[in-house]
Amino acid sequence: MSGLAGVIAGESAICTCGLGNGLNYRGYDIADLALKCEFEEVAYLLLNGELPNKSQLEGFRKDIIAGRELPQNVKDVLKAIPATSHPMDVMKTATSALGCCEPEADDFSDQEEKIKRLLGAFPSFLVYWHHWHKNGKEIELASDETNIAGYILERLKEKTPEAVEVKAMNAMLTLYAEHEFNASTFANRITASTLSDIYSCMTTGIGTLKGHLHGGANEVAIKFVLQFDNVEHALKEVDAIFARKEKIMGFGHRVYRNLDPRSPIGFELARELKELPTSDPKLFDIAKAVRDKVRDDKGLPDNIDFFGGLIYHYMQIERLYYTPLFIMSRAAGWAAHAFEQRANNRIIRPGSEYTGPAPRDFVPMEKR
CATH class of the missing domain: 1.10.230.10 (Cytochrome P450-Terp, domain 2)
Structure with a gap:
């Protein structure tokens, strides 16, 4: 049971990997999704179970774009985070700050709106902190770029990306979007199983992904x-x-x-x-x-x-930003798992095999 290898820890309809048919999201082969879809289509698929039609995709993308702007309180938090901070800690702290400003409803009735907000906000967290601390300026978060891949590249580097760069970024977002019960996803599901809010689920995933044996x-x-x-x-x-x-x-x-x-x-x-x-x-x-x-x-x-x-x-992206890009991708998978956990929930509380001392008598202080 080392590392829970080989242990079936739950059921899921979201993803299969390593079962003899490659990697599939909701039954679709990863190669088709990475090379034939925009990441927004894949995120919609993970969250809703089916690929969107044209009008559904337009509405989904519109909501994500609206989520790119950040409350002033969150911007102030990003300004206050030291320039020496690890970008993963920046992402984690900004996520918590947004959760304080815009909490999820107690009954989770707005969970879909919150994840679309976060899909828009995650790139903005990194972009805003980067330009404030690295370039000494407060960057505008509005952009003509309609897809997440183009937005990340354009706002981070402040120039129009090459088409091949957008293609690559779009595919990378899709390739990293979901991977069954990996460490960060399982940790996210544990948090969801306690009926905690979506921001806590996301920060749980981010904290787990920061570990050197997972992200990076x-x-x-x-x-x-x-x-x-x-x-x-x-x-x-x-x-x-x-x-x-x-x-x-x-x-x-x-x-x-x-x-x-x-x-x-x-x-x-x-x-x-x-x-x-x-x-x-x-x-x-x-x-x-x-x-x-x-x-x-x-x-x-x-x-x-x-x-x-x-x-x-x-694509000339700073090395410490590779794992924050992972967040912008995997958030769709984390949320899909959190929603799935909530829909048929039982708190995740496994047992353990005790390896400590056998029962023994208490020894008073004067006899120790």
Whole structure:
């Protein structure tokens, strides 16, 4: 039972992964969703069970766009958070602050409105804090960008993103949106099972995602790739790592033994992004060579985090922002699970196997 591996902890109709048919959201294959849908369509699917029609998508997107503006109190909180803070703590604190300003109804009757508000607000939390502390200015949160992927890129960098960047960001949001009972989702469901509010569910997920064994693997993966001058240098170091019996982040997966179905998509996105004038194509060649060597020598396939870090690097996104982007994506999955938990709730309270001392007599202070 180490780490609850192999333990069935509940039922869900949201996602399947590692069951022989890849990764599916509500029955749809991840490749179709990542390459043929906007992230807003996927978020709607996760939350409502079906893909939206045109009018449903327009209404859903309109509500998310309206959620981008932040109350002045939340802006003041973001200004007060030190520039040295970890961006994940920024996201967690801003989420709590918004929950104080706009609490969810006690009967959860507005839960769908609250998650649309949060899907709009999450990118704004990071963008506003970034520009205030890094560039010394209060940025306008309004934008002509209608989709979340374009909004993140345009407001963060304050320039119109390339179409290939929007495509890649949109796909990455979809690829990270949901993954069954992973650590942050299960923690989120535990919070939901206590009948706590949606903001508490989100902050639970954020706090869990911040851990190095959950979010952040793509940060480490790109740091690894960036240290090499060329392919030969990289392969020599991989041999040295094998000799030391150390691990390389971005390979293997607890669920996927043969192939992470998200990885081929990430690979192709990185291949496209390497053609940008600002990109260094050599990094793609290094990453590909490392991927092939680890697979051939150790039988370990890469997971989405290996090329995911390179994708964000090619889009010139700060490394510490990779996991906050994960929040903007996974929030749709967290909320879908919170809603599902609420709909048929029983508080999650597992038992444990006691390994402490046997019953014993109390020893008074004077005899200890």
